[in-house]
Amino acid sequence: MNVDYFSLPLSSPLATADGDITDRTGYLVTVDDPAPGIGEATPLPGWTESLESCEAALRDADPNDLDALPPAARHGVALALLDAEARHEGVPLYQHLGTGRTVETVPVNATVGDADDETTARRVERAAEAGFPAVKLKVGARSLDADLSRIAAARDAAPDVELRADANGAWSVPEAERAFDGLAAHGVSYVEQPLDSADLEGHAALRGRGVDVALDEALCEHGLDAVLTAGAADVLVLKPMVLGGPDIAVETAVLARGAGIDPVVTTTIDGAFARAAAVHVAAAVPDVRPCGLATGDRIRTDFIDDPAPVRNGFADVPQKEGNTAATSPADYA
Template sequence: MPSLEELLACAHVVTLPMRVKFRGVLEREVLLLEGPAGWAEFGPFLEYDDGESARWLASAVEAGWDGYPAPVRGWVPVNATVPAVSADEVANVLGAFDAVHTVKVKVAEAGQSLREDMARVAAVRQQLPHARIRVDANGGWDVDQAVQALAAMSVYGLEYAEQPVATVPELAAVRHAMEGSVLIAADESVRKAADPLAVARAGAADLLVVKAAPLGGVRRALDIVAEAGLPAVVSSALDSSVGIRAGLALAASLPDLPYACGLGTVSLMAADVAADSLVAASGGISVRDVAADPSLLERFAAAPERRDWWLARLRRCFALL
């Protein structure tokens, strides 16, 4: 475990512009750390409290000071991601991704309608007739809305629906109502839960979506998947290439990887911290290390007041580890 002084001394805060709005933001702020085992990312979203954010710091410490488990595969298939854009923008978003075989489509965005969601999914299917399509509601529907929406969208052949509703009992209700016509995946009910195994015990999901940083690191995420006994999809949290490396390590270490992973989000960014970004080629990413480029760290350095904000957050989260 490094000291707080060691973390502060190697910290870099950057602001990276986005190609399209994602999670309501056009800029992504993250704090990077250079440890003896490699580069690490601490990037909980701004609204997350310190208790939740401390797990992200634990993941960063693992990456920078312990390194990653030995991989069992050297290549990881990845999906494209379509944010909650208009149907007219779908082709442009998909054009940023390489060899698209699987697409995750964001739905249930606040202020948008089911009609807009349907149009977005339909536009993806029109662009990619043979691709696998999964939708992600981020818990934005209630049970009735989820059942109605998924029944309507099932005509486009959904691979699964990610976190259609907010709670574990609601997930169980939707899964029961869909009767296997659409598989249900749990994301927030795993990574944001005090008990990440509650979903599996309740029989509320067919598969889990796991992210290294919110779960406290690659090794803890591997333990959760093993205990849950469900298939897993590895995803990211709108990370730079440094953060994607942690997700890549998790995907590369899982005994089984039946689904394409949500690790292609660097393609949604207009800038990165690595000169050789971790983006997909031929539909996947080869497992390799990545380093932040000093010139890019300088170019995209956050404003002084934002750096101070992140360093204060780092201090508070460190105290909770």
Template sequence: MTPTLSFRRFSLPLESPLETAHGRIEQREGFLVKLTDGDAVGYGEATPLPGWTESLEACERGLEQARAVLSTEGTSRAIDTVDDRVAARHGVTLAVADLRSARDATPLYQYLGGDALVGRVPVNATISDGTPGETAEAVETAVSRGFDCCKLKVGVRPVETDIERVQQARAAAGPEVELRADANGAWTIEEAESAIEGFADYGVSILEQPLPAGALEGHAALRGRGVGIGLDEGLLEHGVDAICEAGAADAIVLKPMALGGLDIAQQISAWLRELEVTPIVTTTIDAVVARTGAVHLAAAIPDLPASGLATGELLAEDLGPDPVLFESGSAVVPQAKGLGVSGLWSE
């Protein structure tokens, strides 16, 4: 029997609008993907994000083409059809992996090659922009919930204020909690240098994307000053080889939706480890299917540091129940066969 691909569009409102370099985001729009082969079913998610992936319309066209090719030429050719549309490829490949791992009666992370049993993966708390007092309060709340890594959004306020926010965050967190910061490319080289000098005093471990994505040499120049440099947007613009040849990063953030799927993110993570660069997995404010896939990916990567997987709270609605529990600063990895998601599709 030939597998069949179905998909439907969704729109999920955010709890609060999110301001990005590419505009204001008030909802996440994408496609829930379903692959059926006899009595076996696999789910995927294709949720484009402006500035990171193809457009919603291009994603839909890609899924339509994959559906047509799948019916005549099979799964591999269907995936090839969406190679240049990363969100669509993510949706198709995740559905294939879910179906196959469910058929094998194994959790997805084991299908991806993970250890026999991974119960938990560490996650970071994301601390939104706010006043120094609001930042300290948010960090205190996160630590009380068991998080031992907090990532602060910086770059919206003056550098001096962000340094004060980090100071207050450290006071609230105590000496043992890891602090990171993410500037989303907001700073000039001079601003980044000032921020790093101040952040180093309070033990910030990683500063993500302090400069615009194009500034590879600038990021290289910021390394070795007491705070590790992480690249996020820079990965898509330059690729691993260019980043590592320039010596521009201590860590690289992997977003499966923006890279084209769990398989590609996993390949890059292994490559980074060989190059002695730390991989970190995060979502792109995805719905439950893609978020759960990212948790399985994290479970399949040995010794992964705390990653940005606790993002479901950013959505006011979701596609279905979340099978991932978050407790004591960790994501509890689903052990059901496949992804472990259910209650998603109404015919």
């Protein structure tokens, strides 16, 4: 097993728990048994272990004891091994992870972020015209009234698109209750992380108000069992890098479905190998709803050409054996 440091420049800065970052840094893990395999460990401050902890874990990693590794390091090693196994079997990664059926594309959402009413409406309209079945807006940075006005403008701009919002824990319980009543009137399907991630009971109490509750940060913080026990979610946002690997992400999706919760797969703004793996995870979930996988444009200079390009609101699922067509570091040097 080889471990190599990388740094990929972002096309625009990314806000993290450690402030804005301009590069995504991490480690590529390569294996050559039973076939060539490439994994990507791209830690993200606030969500996974630090870059330093990731490196230390990878240096001492035992491929036979994956669960001893912190999440990004485990993702890197697990993906390298899964890529090798799938290539050895002669099947694309999503078939190795799930069933043998063929899945050509997975639906994705557009992200329009935070902006004034007019800009929001224009972005939402453009996304709907481009074929995106769902659009995600950031909320919670402005006053609740300003956000409700933005959502109304978005709905007017695209009457048929699925609207989602992500509050990243910004609202108090009374704010969230008022927000949900307003968002329900505009047919918003779900809000990610309306309340602080610590408050599982608060999220459980918010359910059933006409807008679904999706947990993202809270899943990272508490884990699936605690979320299920609390009955805190209608939707779960699954980030393979944060969960510890594509295999764990698929397992979590299956368990969530079994509990009546819809999984949505998203990247952590990663390089091409981790993004492709996240697309394979989504493809392994039958009838997955639109996922947060249209993030390739956030990386300015990538390892390889986008292996899962987005067209008309759908990401192409790579069909070559393994994760991507690349089989060795020489392929992306």
